[in-house]
Amino acid sequence: MAKKPVNFTLNGQDRAAFADDGQNLLEFLRRAVGDLSPKYGCGQGACGACTVLIDGETQLSCLVLAETVDGKAVRTASGLAAGALDPLQTAFMEHFSAQCGYCTPGMLISARALLDHNPRPTRDEVIEAISGNLCRCTGYEPIISAILAVAEGRVRA
């Protein structure tokens, strides 16, 4: 099987790795690059656990061909804490927004993308932003509350 070199940035750092022919970005990140924060949920773009940012836009990494991120900037939940926790991470802890935690990296990325584009979202906009991310534990309300708390500046840095 042919392997293709992929040069990209992961959470701001230059990375290079070989992608298998047809390998999706989720497998590539987890197996070839070693970033385990994007999770495999359904493998068909229905659960959002594998959500990452590619050039600032949310993408489901299970549906993206790894080789297509060559030259692009990928961000994952493992890069959110740069020195200190991202306010979203703090808010998720304060609002008990994770239980089993499997959806959390995808939720955080979807929320980060929302706030990067729209720092003062309404509740409906928050709901829209996370509507592609399934959670089976929390009932969503604590996640919505955490994101709104960050948007409204109610989270200590």
Place this chain on the structure above:
Amino acid sequence: MALHRGRGFAAINYPIGMNLGGDPSQALVHSNPDGKFTVALSAIDLGQGMKSVTRQIAAETLGVPIEDVYVDTADSDTGPHDMGSFASRGTHRMGNAVIQASLEARSVMLEAAAEELEVDAADLVTDGRGNIHVKGAPSRSITTMAAAQAAQFKQGRTIAGRGIFLIPLSEVDPETGEMTPVSCFAHAAMLVEVEVDDETGEVAVLDMQSAYEVGRALNPKLVEQQLRGGAWMGMSHAIWETTEPYYPSREHGPKDFNSYLMPGPGDLAPHHISVLERPAPDGPYGGKGPGEMCANPVLPAVVNAVYDAIGVRIDDLPVTPEKVLRGLKAIGGARPRKAL
């Protein structure tokens, strides 16, 4: 064609744990030479809070800071035996085992401290901040770390404890069928408001008011989290989720998340939760188990609310639009019980 609102009520008794085989749980507690304690359990924490609550219970019983307790739920091959994390049994069963194990470990720790301080162990108390001192004389003290080191390197004592919680297996009386399978019940009541569209058959949950009686809420934030998330799942099972929509036929059954229906964050109803604390006599520090029963009252309450709204009594979950429409057809149109 109209939208009909209805209210439904349900109350439940929920048995904590089960009785098969006596439902045992074991715990082992030991200190390391730095005075920190490890609790070994084979019950698994999947995020429901087993580790947090175990830490609280062990620290409280040992009399040490919560930071000094580590909970190891690593491996059912090598850990003490446990029936498992299910049936809302974790806090109640494992918690009791952890108390028993911690009491034994604490008594050895106090004996070690007593030998160092040259006093009677019965005269010693812990301050919960890592110190052991003579009752009424705080200056005559030793840290738990120093006591643990003395036990390990000088006295040759093992600061450790064993715990098990076992409810005697209840036999069935052959004459009356009577048995006592459960020692501890939690309770809940819920009022749900729904809106039913008699054209599409869709049911929307508008509001949920609940009261849950959970013994003592050992970790109130975790209890609330469990109740909120679990009630959401109850709502989901009431009107959305099924693996066999035409059971026992597998026809039209979901195959993936695209066809397995669940409410998303846009389908939430406000849920107002009251937690009632009635410490359980046989619970660890009064705790019961809020695990599964958070979902249970939602289903009958939703079915009752649908009946209230349109007069259709649905006895097969979930309450799908198809069942609502067939029910409406059978009774010749919506018959709201009363205007709200």
